[in-house]
Every structure is written in structure tokens, then in C-alpha cells.
Amino acid sequence: MQDHYSFTNEGLNExxxxxxxxxxxxxxxxxxxxxxxxxxxxxxxxxxxxxxKLQPEDKIEITIPEPEVIDAKPEDINIExxxxxxxxxxxxxxxxxxxxxxxGHSSGTLVNALxxxxxxxxxxxxxxxxxxxxxIDKDTSGLxxxxxxxxxxxxxxxxxxxxxxxxxxxxxVHGLIHHDKGTIDAPIGRDSGNRKKYAVVDNGKPxxxxxxxxxxxxxxxxxxxxxxxxxxxxxRVHMNYIEHPLAGxxxxxxxxxxxxxxxxxxxxxxxxxxxxxGKEMKFSxxxxxxxxxxxxxxxxx
Numbered sequence: 001m002q003d004h005y006s007f008t009n010e011g012l013n014e015x016x017x018x019x020x021x022x023x024x025x026x027x028x029x030x031x032x033x034x035x036x037x038x039x040x041x042x043x044x045x046x047x048x049x050x051x052x053k054l055q056p057e058d059k060i061e062i063t064i065p066e067p068e069v070i071d072a073k074p075e076d077i078n079i080e081x082x083x084x085x086x087x088x089x090x091x092x093x094x095x096x097x098x099x100x101x102x103x104g105h106s107s108g109t110l111v112n113a114l115x116x117x118x119x120x121x122x123x124x125x126x127x128x129x130x131x132x133x134x135x136i137d138k139d140t141s142g143l144x145x146x147x148x149x150x151x152x153x154x155x156x157x158x159x160x161x162x163x164x165x166x167x168x169x170x171x172x173v174h175g176l177i178h179h180d181k182g183t184i185d186a187p188i189g190r191d192s193g194n195r196k197k198y199a200v201v202d203n204g205k206p207x208x209x210x211x212x213x214x215x216x217x218x219x220x221x222x223x224x225x226x227x228x229x230x231x232x233x234x235x236r237v238h239m240n241y242i243e244h245p246l247a248g249x250x251x252x253x254x255x256x257x258x259x260x261x262x263x264x265x266x267x268x269x270x271x272x273x274x275x276x277x278g279k280e281m282k283f284s285x286x287x288x289x290x291x292x293x294x295x296x297x298x299x300x301x
Contacts (some may be wrong), residue, residue: 009058012145016043016109017050021063027064028154040065045071058292072101072130078115082283087152087276089131089144090230095141095261100132114146121146122153133157134167134230139262142169143270155275160230166271169225169235170214170287172264172294173244174254177213177221184209186233197251198233200241207231209238219300220247220258224268235265249292260290 007023019038021029033050035041040063044051054060080092092223093099093110100111113123114131121131131146133156149155159165189204191197208228215222221244225235236252239245245253249263256266271282286292 003064004099005060005062005064005298007060007062009054009060009196010056011054012056013053015050016048016052016054016060017141019054019060024062024064026069028150030154031150037082038065060232072109072111072115073107074116074166075107075112076116077108079110080115081117082143082279082285084118086120088156088274088281089114089148090281090283091144091146093136093141093144093267094289095139095243095288096136099144099271101136110144118148120148122150123146125175135237136267137233137263137265139248140265140267141291142267143283143285144267145270145272145273152275153220154252156272159272163228164273166269166282167227167230170266170268170291171223171225171235171239172258172291173223173239174257175219176216176243177211177223177244179213180210182210182242184211184242186241188234188237193280198231198237200237205229205231207238208236209235211239215295218301236263249298258294260294261288264291264294266291269276287289 005024016287017029017032020032021027022039033074036048036050039047041048042061043058060177078135081089082092084088098109103107110292111130111132123130131148133145133147133153136144145156147156185208186200187202188198188207189201191199206229210226210228212224213221214224227234234247236249240252246263246265247253248260266287269284274281
């Protein structure tokens, strides 16, 4: 059954989308803007745009559509939940798990597991990506934040967009990086020679990665990386661009590399401001066993 709201405006020159966001607190502003665009919001019986400025005595009618049914099916898959409350889930994704369903990966994903363990996930990203605020690659392990409602989703997304969320990675790369710190500021876009890959290109999206050397080995370097932006394959592309590709990377790395379960890349630290309480949250997770074992072998060499 659809919900229906009626309001009479008493103020002056307030945007209609902001007015409704303040009235219906469990809906996000972007969600409300989509209702307005779909004609589900009227002012004095007429459709308006999201930037319409309200006048005193305006009559606002809102018809909230029924939520879409999520297509991805719940699956009883064991996942490591680091933290959970009514707004947010922080999960430690294992290497080899796809984040959300797609062509060729209709089941066994993190979303399938989340739908089994927690019924409430935001719907902003549609039926196959409920709750997913940001992603990491299949063969990258580590921490992800997941939104349980649309308001939390929007606020967490804004933190990523405004570069206020903290995301730190640990990676093993080919070659010796001789300077202790560095920043890679190079735009990333689709590789013109291979649409499945990304590359540093002139017309790409601004992309910034900071790195710091943790430990040097004979032919490899262990580094910490801090993402300022979050482009697809950003770390993998940037490290390949400076000729220090990730060890084990089947797409951007050399053929002769360390055997593992894909690239040696782990999302170790995740920090954000809680979307409801405003509390600063910070989480860390240890690198996978195969990563630890590989480092021990390199140290012995």
C-alpha cells in the first residue's frame, strides 16, 4: 500500500526537495528528487521541479511509491561482520568474493550473503546492489561499509565524494620503490585498447593515490596506500602507471609474478563519520593468511 502525505507550506523560498527531506526524515534527498521527477510530488495540484521555491500557503501532496523488490536472493554464506547497527554494516570481504551480482556472477556474492544476514539494506543502488556504498575488486580483500537505509547511504556517499572517509590499503608491488612517500595524481578512464581495463588517459576522471613504503624486499616493496578518490581499479592502474604493478595482479601485472589468489591488495583501514550519531568510526583488519605467508617467504630470502 502506498503512503500519502499532505502539507501546507508556511515559509518562503525554501526548495521543495529540502522541505520534504525535513518533513519525511527516513527518505534521502536524492530519493525525494526522484519522486519529484516521477511526478509523485505536486504543489497546488501541479508537478514541479526539485528546485521549485515554495510560497506561503502552497499545498504539497506526496505519494510515496512502494519499494522495489530486490532481485538478488539471500544466501547462507559465512561472512565476517566487523560492526553492525541500525544504519551501517562494516564487513571484512574475503579475497575471491564478488561484491554484488552481475553477468556471470548471479550468486555467491557479498550482497547475497548480506541479504541473508541482514534484511535491511538501502535501495539507492537498485535491485542488485542494495546497500553497496563503495566496492573493492573480487580478488581484493578487506573492509567495506554497507548502508542499511537510504539516508545512511546518501550521507556515507557524500563523505566519499567530499574525501572525508578514510580508506587505507596494504599492497605488495613489483620492484624497489626508493623514495619513502609519494603521490600519484593521474586521470583514469577506460583503456582504448581493451574495454575491460582501465588506464591513465588524458580525458579520464581525476584520480589521486598517496603511498608510503612499509618494507623493502629483494625485488618487491610492501606499501600503504591512501585513496583520495575511488576510481575503478585505481590502485592497480596507478601502481602499474609508475612501473610498480601489484604482485599477483592478473590484469595489470607481469606474467612472472608471485602466485596467490590474485593481486596482493588488502583494504586494511576504514574510517567514516556515523551517518546518524556523528561519531567518528574507525576499523582495521589483518591481511589474509596467504599475504602473511608470502611476506614471511620474502623476508627469509
